[in-house]
Amino acid sequence: MYTYAFFSLLHAATAIASVQHSNADLDLTLNLISQSAYPHAKCLDGTAPAYYFRKGNSTSHDESGIIIFLEGGGWCYPSDTQQLCEPKSSHCSANCHIRANSTKGSSSAYPPTLPARGIEGGTGYTSGDPTLTHFANFSVAYARYCDGGSFSGTRTTPDKALNGTGPLYYAGKYNLDAILSDLVHQHGVGTYKRIILSGCSAGGMACFIHCDYVSEWFANLNESIDVRCICDAGAFIDVPTVTGAGNIMRKRFYDVADRMDAKPSLNKLCVEKEEDWRECMFSETALKYTTTPLFTMNSMYNFGEWEMLAPISPESFPPDTTAPATDWASCWPGTGGLTQASYATCNATQRAIIAEHFATFKRAMAPATDPASVHGAWLSSCPSMHCQTGFAPNVLVGGVNVGDAAAAWYFNNSRVKLVDGAFPSNPTCPQG
Numbered sequence: 001m002y003t004y005a006f007f008s009l010l011h012a013a014t015a016i017a018s019v020q021h022s023n024a025d026l027d028l029t030l031n032l033i034s035q036s037a038y039p040h041a042k043c044l045d046g047t048a049p050a051y052y053f054r055k056g057n058s059t060s061h062d063e064s065g066i067i068i069f070l071e072g073g074g075w076c077y078p079s080d081t082q083q084l085c086e087p088k089s090s091h092c093s094a095n096c097h098i099r100a101n102s103t104k105g106s107s108s109a110y111p112p113t114l115p116a117r118g119i120e121g122g123t124g125y126t127s128g129d130p131t132l133t134h135f136a137n138f139s140v141a142y143a144r145y146c147d148g149g150s151f152s153g154t155r156t157t158p159d160k161a162l163n164g165t166g167p168l169y170y171a172g173k174y175n176l177d178a179i180l181s182d183l184v185h186q187h188g189v190g191t192y193k194r195i196i197l198s199g200c201s202a203g204g205m206a207c208f209i210h211c212d213y214v215s216e217w218f219a220n221l222n223e224s225i226d227v228r229c230i231c232d233a234g235a236f237i238d239v240p241t242v243t244g245a246g247n248i249m250r251k252r253f254y255d256v257a258d259r260m261d262a263k264p265s266l267n268k269l270c271v272e273k274e275e276d277w278r279e280c281m282f283s284e285t286a287l288k289y290t291t292t293p294l295f296t297m298n299s300m301y302n303f304g305e306w307e308m309l310a311p312i313s314p315e316s317f318p319p320d321t322t323a324p325a326t327d328w329a330s331c332w333p334g335t336g337g338l339t340q341a342s343y344a345t346c347n348a349t350q351r352a353i354i355a356e357h358f359a360t361f362k363r364a365m366a367p368a369t370d371p372a373s374v375h376g377a378w379l380s381s382c383p384s385m386h387c388q389t390g391f392a393p394n395v396l397v398g399g400v401n402v403g404d405a406a407a408a409w410y411f412n413n414s415r416v417k418l419v420d421g422a423f424p425s426n427p428t429c430p431q432g
Contacts, residue, residue, distance in 0.1 A: 025116070030111065038174065043107050043169070054128065057137045069203070070150075071120060076094050076148035077095075077259075078255060094320030095161070099148055110144065120387055121389030121391075126198075150172065150209065150256070177217075197215075200234070211286075229295070230297070238284065239308050239357070241310050245325075273289065297378045306322045307357075310325070311323070331345055381424070383423060395430070
């Protein structure tokens with residue numbers, strides 16, 4: 001736990017915002033990457049990657065800042081054998097050949113503008129509204145996610161799906177590089193004083209694994225830039241299933257790492273030190289080696305069923321489903337489905353497994369919660385909360401909501417290490 005004057009921070013942030021215009025009603029404008037300038041940058045289908053941009057309201061050059069937000073949206077797995085699933089099925093986006101025909105794999109249908117509330121964090125962190133966020137004055141670059149691999153792929157030759165369709169391109173790292181360069185050349189971001197790398201879900205994982213890289217990238221350009229990372233719902237932990245299905249998480253993320261040639265994009269020290277470099281795809285592993293200040297906001301239960309309750313499958317590659325094994329269907333029904341009512345149906349063994357998952361998650365995030373580290377954390381026990389950058393002001397951990405916690409860590413350099421009690425102890429969690 002820590003102490004500092006939340007009221008003082010809130011008062012100062014409101015005073016600054018009150019003399020400036022809100023960005024809340026300003027759309028973000030599409031910026032397509034030039035593939036003649038960045039030939040390796042490609043979405044899954046080969047179209048150009050893109051980002052949306054909105055300039056901030058900083059009145060002083062010394063206060064200029066930008067949030068580079070990496071969009072989320074799951075992953076696709078090149079070895080996925082579920083080739084014939086219906087496109088509307090919940091797990092079809094895990095198939096790279098189907099994903100390539102969606103906005104998560106192609107930029108062909110991106111609109112020219114997006115409203116603030118049309119992006120992740122748009123009801124809070126990235127809203128531009130000083131009544132909703134302490135970061136209202138920051139510019140926002142919203143990097144669209146169209147590579148399927150958390151911006152990690154470095155493969156330069158096209159692939160084909162198992163059913164023969166293609167070509168498919170795994171170029172997420174090149175997309176990230178192109179977006180950073182375009183921001184510098186088109187929007188002068190190289191002269192900014194503050195840069196925050198952020199993202200949610202798969203984008204939150206990208207925030208973890210690329211945090212040091214982006215910091216180093218800007219340091220090589222201008223060492224005076226302050227680069228930090230605020231990663232949302234990006235911790236998908238490395239745990240085996242309890243159903244006999246094996247370690248599904250490793251099968252998924254190792255497949256992305258291997259088939260998309262992710263090794264060159266991962267944290268350098270992590271790759272050097274870990275016995276298996278593919279472990280560096282996991283946020284918890286990358287975090288152990290991350291020196292750039294990083295703030296994590298996460299539910300310690302969200303997607304727990306996806307990590308450890310996957311049923312045994314006859315497929316050679318496990319289907320990407322959040323439906324748990326049948327004996328867990330009433331206790332933990334699916335994504336965000338662990339509620340007080342469902343928990344009441346859990347037997348003693350299931351409750352012990354849920355308690356161990358909670359303990360495992362806390363251990364995984366220990367580098368962020370360590371009192372001596374530069375990192376910060378706001379970890380809730382609300383199973384249904386995913387992508388907290390939308391900011392739910394009434395959900396509290398240690399009496400503090402996530403927006404105020406992130407702002408205190410960032411603007412006040414406070415040691416914010418807020419870890420919730422075990423489920424279902426937090427009465428402020430959304431009730432399902």
